[in-house]
């Protein structure tokens with residue numbers, strides 16, 4: 238766990254413009270890199286996990302950024318260089334109250350629907366770990382730049398006794414190809430940056446100190462691509478996947494809640510959560 242001092246060290250002092258989000262969404266900050274480029278920083282200690290509130294704040298932030306016609310590109314990053322996002326908040330799935338569990342999953346679907354379908358050019362700056370839901374956040378971006386060496390990325394759901402939903406699995410297959418996806422999903426593989434680059438899960442791998450400067454350079458470059466053609470191309474590439482989930486949202490909620498509430502799944506989730514806390 239990060240102490241306050243360790244977190245302060247792990248987080249660089251970010252040159253932030255005044256936040257354009259109300260303070261109630263303090264788990265995230267939004268600033269401008271240029272008049273047309275927004276930066277969305279995950280800032281929920283200690284691990285940027287996606288709780289119900291974090292997931293809602295995330296999609297609300299993306300929607301607010303999108304609503305500003307002067308913004309054409311978005312950089313997604315974490316305030317910690319150690320953890321991009323540790324994925325879904327596992328405590329949301331451990332001994333859950335069923336109504337909240339269903340709302341939680343709708344909010345997670347919402348993060349996907351907001352960013353994957355975004356008209357914006359998007360770059361994920363992955364300086365730290367990005368397992369499972371953390372990998373999901375980065376997969377929704379158009380371009381991924383990651384730190385080499387230490388941090389891991391991938392879909393490790395099977396290690397928790399759960400499975401990635403079909404829309405996350407599909408996005409992963411689209412990105413790394415069928416065989417790489419099968420191998421990784423069945424084993425719950427977490428890749429180093431170099432391994433992720435080899436399978437196409439990320440687009441560039443750099444030493445930590447170069448990741449954020451390079452991500453900024455790339456997002457500023459993507460922001461200059463004519464917005465209308467880019468947005469339509471993204472719609473053509475991703476629209477069918479987004480529409481499929483929109484049409485089957487509640488069936489997906491039923492799948493998730495039934496799977497998670499099952500006794501065996503609950504045992505596995507609790508054991509995994511306990512093992513994390515004992516570390």
Ligand SMILES: CCCCCC/C=C\CC(=O)SCCNC(=O)CCNC(=O)[C@H](O)C(C)(C)COP(=O)(O)OP(=O)(O)OC[C@H]1O[C@@H](n2cnc3c(N)ncnc32)[C@H](O)[C@@H]1OP(=O)(O)O
Nearest residue numbers: 238283284323324325326327366369370399400496513514
């Ligand atoms: C039908 C089912 C459908 C399922 C849906 C599928 C989609 C996504 C699934 C998920 O995202 S599940 C979450 C998967 N995530 C993980 O497996 C990562 C778990 N975390 C770690 O491995 C490590 O925390 C780390 C990311 C490698 C970082 O390690 P570090 O040593 O730097 O930090 P820690 O001390 O381990 O963690 C700090 C603090 O955070 C708590 N924590 C970490 N991750 C989670 C989490 N995902 N949910 C809840 N809490 C988490 C950890 O317990 C520590 O807490 P304290 O000990 O400080 O209380």
